[in-house]
Amino acid sequence: MTNEASYKDKKVITIGIVRELTGLSERQIRYYEERKLIFPERTQGGSRKYSFTDVELLVEIANKIEDGVQTHEIRKEMIRSQKKLNHEEVKRKMIQGQLNAQFGFRNGPAS
Amino acid sequence: MTNEASYKDKKVITIGIVRELTGLSERQIRYYEERKLIFPERTQGGSRKYSFTDVELLVEIANKIEDGVQTHEIRKEMIRSQKKLNHEEVKRKMIQGQLNAQFGFRNGPAS
DNA sequence: AAAAGTATGTTAGATTTCCTTACAATGTTA
DNA sequence: TAACATTGTAAGGAAATCTAACATACTTTT
Secondary structure (H helix, E strand, C coil), rough: CCCCCCCCCCEEHHHHHHHHHHCCHHHHHHHHHHHCCCCCCCCCCCCEECHHHHHHHHHHHHHHCCCCCHHHHHHHHHHHHHHHHHHHHHHHHHHHHHHHHHCCCCCCCCC | CCCCHHHHHHHCCHHHHHHHCCCCCCHHHHHHHCCCCEEEEEEECCCCCCCHHHHHHHHHHHHHHHCCHHHHHHHHHHHHHHHHHHHHHHHHHHHHHHHHHHCCCCCCCCC
């Protein structure tokens, strides 16, 4: 049913490569994490690992900052659009629930 | 016309992560390179960088080796399928050439 | 205006990751 | 048996990353 974890979202890129891909400094990349705009995973030893999605997000963040938007504002925007997404998801599930109620659809493993 | 360089083919993954993703040892990964089965890029400093495609290929290689196939044979297979691909490409271009001869299609920058 | 906050650079020292080379061990092919 | 194939391991060095701290220049808040 669900996607095989897409390449785009797999956290496999170290910070040096992210620097190359985005043109940002490592200082900037770490700072945006400190401001909770980005959430790399870590290796056993503690090195950061990013996804291509993270890389794209970083570029968007950098663009907004160039436009004078503060990390603080960017974070709010992100929370807003996250909420909107959640809202969409809730609506989708409600509709799904109504269909189930009406027609008794099932897709679980039970027969 | 051509694809935006796909995430799958971008060489951005360091050997430690490849080890995690494939379960192979770094020794094995480097050895398969020595046997010309895989071709990582390098960072400025000399560290190897792999793509997701490389990771998949490594898993295939590992499976064949478990089946007792030697790197030497695997390489031949790869060259064979590479040649088949080239052959397809040549055919495609020949057909394209014939179309051009017949109808004089152009898409270059010249008027 | 002074204080606080934002964004980034830089430095230092420690730790992790990666590199190459070489030798060893074991199994396979010629 | 001699050569080859595959993998482990060790050593020493270089590259990459980490955190913490201090500095700077701006902007916002009080």
